[in-house]
């Protein structure tokens with residue numbers, strides 16, 4: 626495990642983007658795994674800038690997002706499809722056909738999840754997986770208790786996750802109760818994992834995830850067993866303030 630600590634969120638975002646850009650330059654056909662959420666916004670903004678100002682080329686990059694809320698259409702402002710379009714995809718030259726993200730309103734959810742898992746394999750697996758961490762230690766929407774063998778599937782969201790995400794919706798009742806998510810095994814099969822965390826509110830869970838026992842109670846703790854893990858934190862998340 627390699628841990629990088631940056632002074633603040635902006636520095637973390639810049640450094641994270643440099644690392645991702647380097648991976649793309651080394652392998653222009655890279656398959657990236659992506660996370661939504663507030664932590665990755667700065668990283669995506671910086672990648673957009675690198676495309677515009679430095680010609681970072683996404684023409685042959687393929688992406689798979691970790692998760693999506695069940696029922697939310699891509700034009701719903703709180704859907705992860707919408708967030709990815711606004712924060713990254715509309716800002717770079719990635720072809721639409723190279724973008725994969727679960728489709729919220731899909732009728733046959735189970736079949737869709739199986740298809741998602743299969744298409745990841747068909748594209749050769751994920752080379753570099755970007756991950757955020759939930760306050761309860763979730764990765765993707767793999768909530769505490771998720772099996773380490775899990776693959777892409779539909780899950781019920783944890784009470785804490787629903788509460789954490791309520792700030793993005795008009796009311797807590799509008800927060801979807803289910804999501805589709807890559808499984809923990811799907812994530813662990815990525816050749817390299819890149820975990821980002823920022824802010825004091827993440828410090829405790831980061832410590833548990835990186836230094837505590839590997840347990841399904843803290844899904845992110847499994848990353849300790851990943852052979853190629855890079856963690857990037859700001860000082861507050863690293864408890865260095």
Ligand code: F6R
Nearest residue numbers: 660661662663664757758759765
């Ligand atoms: C989102 C995802 C989630 C988030 C996590 C952290 O695609 O997979 O696991 O990464 O909830 O979210 P933020 O960055 O909003 O704190």
